[in-house]
Amino acid sequence: MAHCYGCGKNNPFGYQLKTYLVGDETIAHFTPDEKSTALPGSVYGGLVASLLDCHRTGSAAAFACVAENIDLENTETIPVRCVTVH
Secondary structure, eight states: OOOOTTTOTTOTTSOOOOOEEETTEEEOOOOOOGGGEEETTEEOHHHHHHHHHHHHHHHHHHHHHHHTTOOTTOTTSOOOOOOTTO
C-alpha cells in the first residue's frame, strides 16, 4: 500500500509527499526539483495533478481515521487507506 509514486514511503523514486492533519485542515509541503519543470520557473502540470491527487486521498484517510477514532500517531494500527477510484 505504500508504493504510490506520489506519497508512498516505499517508493524511492516517488515524491514522498506527506499529508498532515492540523486542526480541522490538512497540509502538505513539496519543493519540486529541476526534473519537475516544464519551463524554467514553472512545474509540469501533471506534477500538480499528481500531488493534489495524493494530498486529497491522504486528507480523506486522515479524516476517516478521526471519524473512526483511530490514533494517527500509533504506528502499530493499520490506518485507513483511500484511493482515487474508491
